[in-house]
Amino acid sequence: MAEENQVVGREEFKKRLKEKGLKVTNQRLVVLEALETSSNQHLTAEQIFDLVKADNPEIGLATVYRTIQVLLELHLIDRVNFDDGSERYEIVRMGTKGARHHHHHLICINCGKVFEFEEDMMEGLETEIEKKTGFHVIDHEVKLYGYCKECGGKLIE
Amino acid sequence: MAEENQVVGREEFKKRLKEKGLKVTNQRLVVLEALETSSNQHLTAEQIFDLVKADNPEIGLATVYRTIQVLLELHLIDRVNFDDGSERYEIVRMGTKGARHHHHHLICINCGKVFEFEEDMMEGLETEIEKKTGFHVIDHEVKLYGYCKECGGKLIE
DNA sequence: GTCCATGCAAATGATTTGCAGTATC
DNA sequence: GATACTGCAAATCATTTGCATGGAC
Numbered sequence: 001m002a003e004e005n006q007v008v009g010r011e012e013f014k015k016r017l018k019e020k021g022l023k024v025t026n027q028r029l030v031v032l033e034a035l036e037t038s039s040n041q042h043l044t045a046e047q048i049f050d051l052v053k054a055d056n057p058e059i060g061l062a063t064v065y066r067t068i069q070v071l072l073e074l075h076l077i078d079r080v081n082f083d084d085g086s087e088r089y090e091i092v093r094m095g096t097k098g099a100r101h102h103h104h105h106l107i108c109i110n111c112g113k114v115f116e117f118e119e120d121m122m123e124g125l126e127t128e129i130e131k132k133t134g135f136h137v138i139d140h141e142v143k144l145y146g147y148c149k150e151c152g153g154k155l156i157e
Numbered sequence: 158m159a160e161e162n163q164v165v166g167r168e169e170f171k172k173r174l175k176e177k178g179l180k181v182t183n184q185r186l187v188v189l190e191a192l193e194t195s196s197n198q199h200l201t202a203e204q205i206f207d208l209v210k211a212d213n214p215e216i217g218l219a220t221v222y223r224t225i226q227v228l229l230e231l232h233l234i235d236r237v238n239f240d241d242g243s244e245r246y247e248i249v250r251m252g253t254k255g256a257r258h259h260h261h262h263l264i265c266i267n268c269g270k271v272f273e274f275e276e277d278m279m280e281g282l283e284t285e286i287e288k289k290t291g292f293h294v295i296d297h298e299v300k301l302y303g304y305c306k307e308c309g310g311k312l313i314e
Numbered sequence: 315g316t317c318c319a320t321g322c323a324a325a326t327g328a329t330t331t332g333c334a335g336t337a338t339c
Numbered sequence: 340g341a342t343a344c345t346g347c348a349a350a351t352c353a354t355t356t357g358c359a360t361g362g363a364c
Contacts, residue, residue: 046328059345062329081238085327086329087328128276136309138304142282145297147292148293149290180317180319216321217320219320223355
């Protein structure tokens, strides 16, 4: 239980930074922290900036963008796009045994809310693809569009 | 056979334009045509513009963008994004009986090439989601990242 | 003739970059 | 002390918009 859905964490971030010859700075740590404490959300760079600015008024937006790049390269966050004009970022979560936790995004085409669906069920498809095409799948991104429970009754389109 | 993997087509486009009170213009027709004849590709707005300009040098890029919006609203094209800085567009293809043909995109993280995988296999997942969450799935987008057959041998990362 | 569509140029807005000063190792 | 990082402002680049003209119905 204690191991379920953990975030990789600050110490691992420091370790990976050092491995790549990058420096551990306070700015980098607070950006990671903002993403960790909002792990159920999908933040834009601007939203991360606003969160971080509360405690660190001196930080610059460009630093947030540059830190996002670093976090992506270290595989500590994922980029997602819900077609609303900005990229969004979410922290990578781990299941048991260090395996990546995967989930899908359910995007309501009426109210725009985004929900997560925890079960993945993509192994069958990935095996099929490897068998039939020789393409070796490493990761996937699944977006499902439709009507959320709340909007389901009042179908408009 | 003759019905497999058809594109919706020019006459249907005209019909849908008229239904919405929009006008049938030569610019709109040639943009659709460019997408039809490149149905195996994923074109950016700029690429569509270049294709169309060959026969219609007077057309403007803004018109291409505006026509793309119309085609999206009429559900004649889909938008896809491969994280290369531009949105891309592909024409919607139909299977037999007017059902939408779905496919997945396999994106090679080494060479950047994008392949299509024709089988969909998402019904089980969608049924599961509806049953467990009440979210009514209408459409989906699946991107699979990995190494294509050619790049599979020389794993870098 | 009315109203929508077009082309051009200018505006927008998210993200990136150059550079001089600053902090980490 | 060398090198990488930061903050600011300016640059970039895909996409959108305003407006006067032209075309569809």
